[in-house]
Amino acid sequence: AQKITQTQPGMFVQEKEAVTLDCTxxxxxxxxxxxxxKQPSSGEMIFLIYQGSYDxxxxxxxxxxxxxxxxxxxxxxxxxxxxxxxxAMYFCATFSSNDYKLSFGAGTTVTVRA
Amino acid sequence: xxxxxxxPKFQVLKTGQSMTLQCAQDMNHNSMYWYRQDPGMGLxxxxxxxxxxTTDKGEVPxxxxxSRLNKREFSLRLESAAPSQTSVYFCASSEExxxxxxxxxxDGTRLSIL
Numbered sequence: 001a002q003k004i005t006q007t008q009p010g011m012f013v014q015e016k017e018a019v020t021l022d023c024t025x026x027x028x029x030x031x032x033x034x035x036x037x038k039q040p041s042s043g044e045m046i047f048l049i050y051q052g053s054y055d056x057x058x059x060x061x062x063x064x065x066x067x068x069x070x071x072x073x074x075x076x077x078x079x080x081x082x083x084x085x086x087x088a089m090y091f092c093a094t095f096s097s098n099d100y101k102l103s104f105g106a107g108t109t110v111t112v113r114a
Numbered sequence: 115x116x117x118x119x120x121x122p123k124f125q126v127l128k129t130g131q132s133m134t135l136q137c138a139q140d141m142n143h144n145s146m147y148w149y150r151q152d153p154g155m156g157l158x159x160x161x162x163x164x165x166x167x168t169t170d171k172g173e174v175p176x177x178x179x180x181s182r183l184n185k186r187e188f189s190l191r192l193e194s195a196a197p198s199q200t201s202v203y204f205c206a207s208s209e210e211x212x213x214x215x216x217x218x219x220x221d222g223t224r225l226s227i228l
Binding site for chain 2: 031037042097102106
């Protein structure tokens, strides 16, 4: 089974500043996918960004970018120009091609201050 | 713009009662999933259905059964509810099952077992 580690249980960031959320993973798969999801206080899970293990370029989606360092097994999420609406829990997840399972980290809570 | 719809949104059961959680998606996705989320943890896969007519166990299948009724619908059944099954349950779907397929989630069902 894959193990996902998110070492920051909670973070505060000032509005309009950037914030980096850490994620490391442990997998023996050659092919895997990396995902970030956002869970606001209302509870729904919102897909943010995807990175394939063979992708050489870091993924970007609007204000979200993924800093993928394959050798370090690291997939950090960068949120630029933080907004109050970015306050939420953020989950890193990897998909294993061996057991078809999406494995989640424990999450990082981000609070954006005005 | 419904996406993935789960019913009910909230439910309280007594120990030993049975319950079926319903999930439907309107995105013509082939693959569907059931997860549970417990406090302080990421989501854990209960069961998944790679395509219509197939179902497979995930990480925590004990105490649950599933039915892939058709391409749109994937239900989760608790035959004899236990307090340990108190959780938030999420249904998700993806176009296919694979490492590059983001999963899209419903809003969750908050289930309490007394």
